[in-house]
Amino acid sequence: MDHTKEEFVGILQDNKRNMTVKQEGQKFQQYICAFIASIGALVIGSVLAWTSPSITYLKDPANYSAPFKLEGENEENMIAAFTPLGAIIGAIPAGIIADTFGRKLVLIIFTVPWIGTWILTTFAGSISMLYAARFISGIIVGLFCAVLPMYVNEIAENSVRGTLGTLFQVFLTIGILIDYSLGKLNSYLILNYSIIAISVAFFVGLFFIPESPQYLIKKNRKGEAETALRRLRGPTYDVSTELNDLRKRNESTAQQKVSFQGLFTKSNVMALVISIGCMLCQQFSGINAVIFFAKSIFEDAKTKDPTMATIILGIMQTLATAASSVLVERAGRKILLLISSVTMGLCLVVMGYYFWMKDNKVDISEMSWIPIGTMALLIIGFSLGLGPLPWMLSGEVLAPEVKSIGTAAAVTTNWTCVALVTFFFKPLANAISAAYTFWLFAMICALSTVFVLTVVPETKGKSIEEVQQMLGKKPLKSTNGRV
Secondary structure, X not given: OHHHHXXXXXXXXXXXHHHOOOOOOOOHXXXXXXXXXXXXXXXXXXXXXXXXXXXXXXXXXXXXXXXXXOOOHHHHHHHHHHHHHHHHHHHOOHHHHHHHHOHHHHHHHHHHHHHHHHHHHHHOOOHHHHHHHHHHHHHHHHXXXXXXXXXXXXXXXXXXXXHHHOHHHHHHHHHHHHHHHHHHXXXXXXXXXXXXXXXXXXXXXXXXXXXXXXXXXXXXXXXXXXXXXXXXXXXXXXXXXXXXXXXXXXXXXXXXXOOOXXXXXXXXXXXXXXXXXXXXXXXXXXHHHHHHHHHHHHHHOOOOOHHHHHHHHHHHHHHHHHHHHXXXXXXXXXXXXXXXXXXXXXXXXXXXXHHHHHHOOOOOOOOOHHHHHXXXXXXXXHHHXXXXXXXXXXXXXXXXXXXXXXXXXXXXXXXXXXXXXXXXXXXXXXXXXXXXXXXHHXXXXXXXXXXXXXXXXXXXXXXXXXXXXXXXXXXXXXXXXXX
């Protein structure tokens, strides 16, 4: 009887501990560190959008201070293609490199050659030198696309993880907008000098952020992990509970043999399906098709200044992505992804119908506002969900023991899709027409809606362990044998 009483008291004490309200750390340092890390995404955006103004400059080097002249459309296409090809190569070993050397150190080391590629881009004396610069830059872009979201995810508390996770896409869109805006200055040198300056600022800023506490615990550097947590959470925050959670998770991870075969547990398979599936939904959503046709749409609408119109679209994209960073911790991930895929699907149907009328010689002279409005709404829809959230979700659903492999797989998938769209979109549009190409993307958005509805879980406010349990992992037991 006494033994039963003692056991009952022990259960009550465990329940009391579990009911304790979880403390929250200060958020300022988390925002600052995530902000500094996300400057890297800003430069990635600049890499992606660089061809938009630069191709014009390189066609007329005398008037735009460019180093040489492009000869033919093939060289233009190759300049655009080398970046995603490099990114595929860079993404494959990214997780292993980050696990070996640390998130912060990898960012510092690889920012140096990144700056070098921009110097080479600025003063390239031939097309082959520019190809090399774009390819090497692409390799580093692929690596950073894996490491930057990983770092931000690991330094953030559950309550702000979603908001900070979307900063990657927010800053990426700002980088695109900067390129579009600098394009108005009509100077190849000013464009590249500006990107070099931002890259140097990113490099300097990296020395002022801590290493990921999760990585430090993994490397058994407990004192450094405690220091990093105190800095990230504030001086009044009791880091002992979070440190113990990190230690337990690391001990559990260490007991599991990380291998290719180890990926195929139920929770890991689900995490990989979600991560890779969301990347496929993002890149085959039709966003690149709309951007490809943006110029012709503006020309049809007889826009006086297509460059300014593009800048306005860039501003809308940035603001919508910023809105997503606010809404993601209120509305949740899943609802934003659903709104995004449904909105984009409907817009693509309308866009396809517009081009179908154009191909069939229907008078569209009074309808130019339709594609412009549809394009704006589509970009807003993309920026609310399918743009920023796949990057964040990969960090949330992948367990620590497979994060390096899973992140590499997701990012490699993303850039492979970018390369496929870059290479095959134009031939596809020529073969089946722009209208049917847009309708094809609309069907993919419909499939994306079903995928999000049936497969993607809501991870808002959930810890890593809670997310893993949602995906089918058995809960860890405490040291006294109770869950």
